[in-house]
Amino acid sequence: MKGKGRRRTPLANIALLTVSLLVSFLILETGLRWYYYDRYGPYSLAISYALDHLINGPRPFGLSGLELNRTAWESSYTERGLQVPERGEPREGFWGYGIKPKDTACGPVGDLVCERRQVIPGLIEIDSRGFQHAGRLKDPSPHILIIGGSVAFGAYASGIDKTYFYRLAALLKPRFPDIGISVFGVGSALSSNDLAAFVLRGLDIRPDLVIFLNGLNDLVNPGGDDFKAYARRYLGNMEVAQHIAKQHNIPVVFALQPFLGEKKVKTRLEERILNLSVRKYEETVNPHYDRIRKGLKALADRSPSSFFIDCSGIFNDEKVTTFADQWHFSDPGHEILAAKLARDLLPVLEQITENP
Numbered sequence: 001m002k003g004k005g006r007r008r009t010p011l012a013n014i015a016l017l018t019v020s021l022l023v024s025f026l027i028l029e030t031g032l033r034w035y036y037y038d039r040y041g042p043y044s045l046a047i048s049y050a051l052d053h054l055i056n057g058p059r060p061f062g063l064s065g066l067e068l069n070r071t072a073w074e075s076s077y078t079e080r081g082l083q084v085p086e087r088g089e090p091r092e093g094f095w096g097y098g099i100k101p102k103d104t105a106c107g108p109v110g111d112l113v114c115e116r117r118q119v120i121p122g123l124i125e126i127d128s129r130g131f132q133h134a135g136r137l138k139d140p141s142p143h144i145l146i147i148g149g150s151v152a153f154g155a156y157a158s159g160i161d162k163t164y165f166y167r168l169a170a171l172l173k174p175r176f177p178d179i180g181i182s183v184f185g186v187g188s189a190l191s192s193n194d195l196a197a198f199v200l201r202g203l204d205i206r207p208d209l210v211i212f213l214n215g216l217n218d219l220v221n222p223g224g225d226d227f228k229a230y231a232r233r234y235l236g237n238m239e240v241a242q243h244i245a246k247q248h249n250i251p252v253v254f255a256l257q258p259f260l261g262e263k264k265v266k267t268r269l270e271e272r273i274l275n276l277s278v279r280k281y282e283e284t285v286n287p288h289y290d291r292i293r294k295g296l297k298a299l300a301d302r303s304p305s306s307f308f309i310d311c312s313g314i315f316n317d318e319k320v321t322t323f324a325d326q327w328h329f330s331d332p333g334h335e336i337l338a339a340k341l342a343r344d345l346l347p348v349l350e351q352i353t354e355n356p
Helices: 010-040 046-056 065-078 164-172 191-205 227-247 268-277 286-302 331-354
Strands: 118-120 124-126 132-135 143-148 180-185 209-214 252-256 306-310
Touching: 065 268, 065 331, 124 132, 132 164, 143 191, 164 180, 164 331, 180 191, 191 209, 191 227, 209 227, 209 331, 227 252, 227 286, 227 306, 252 286, 252 331, 286 306, 306 331
Parallel strands: 143 180, 143 209, 209 252, 252 306
Antiparallel strands: 118 124, 132 180
């Protein structure tokens, strides 16, 4: 009778299991690095990206509301191999829950909505007149005024220093050391409010340049389906703003905000966002956003002191989740927007500073 072989000790079994798991992990990691490099570019840890998609990939079809918003916001970091910011939410909170209710009658006749004064260091710094600021505060030169809705406000960045306007000031500072940016952004605002803000608040600060960073709210915020009328009303308000700016010798830039509807590669989360936003989004909203784009370009072409910067497609080539909803985007998107604005604003600022 043959004797029994020597049994492995529990410690040896654990060591063997550990080695086996490590080898399996390395093989999986190597394969995933190859696969995801080919599709999305190099990531520091491909397996974290893969596991995120294995866990969350099937879920977008059941996600909605705040859960969808949060998941898309977080995925805009994890899918790029970035850490989700420690606070775990945008600087103003999801859906703006972290900021004070708006002042719905801050104008002289109640036709202007403003964000209320609020200071949360590193996150929110809104002054008593509803402005946020970046760059030089006292006697800035040039002084840029940006007006619009929540995208102009800098929503869904993780902190003030991650907002597009803060980054824009930093990108322009080497050429314009004394540059200052004032932002009057109001969540959910339509162009009628943007126009009132320009007249009732913007003219008072005597900017060297005004930028209207808007366009989408007028199409989707009314809640109806008369998109042709909404686009016409928006373009009419921008035409009035152009006339007022010209009367006050203020160059104007129409910057059409980033748009998910035309993003070439939409992730499952972004598809879910569109499906829950407007029925047949690409068929109904996209053509009218294009109409707005063409209308703004036509306005800019009419006057040597008017300019058009098309930011609508700046995320079109992003293959990973970028939008947290149909409007907003996190820090990586803010960085892309800042770079686009800086690049296109440089010749405009050169022109207006050389020929004041």
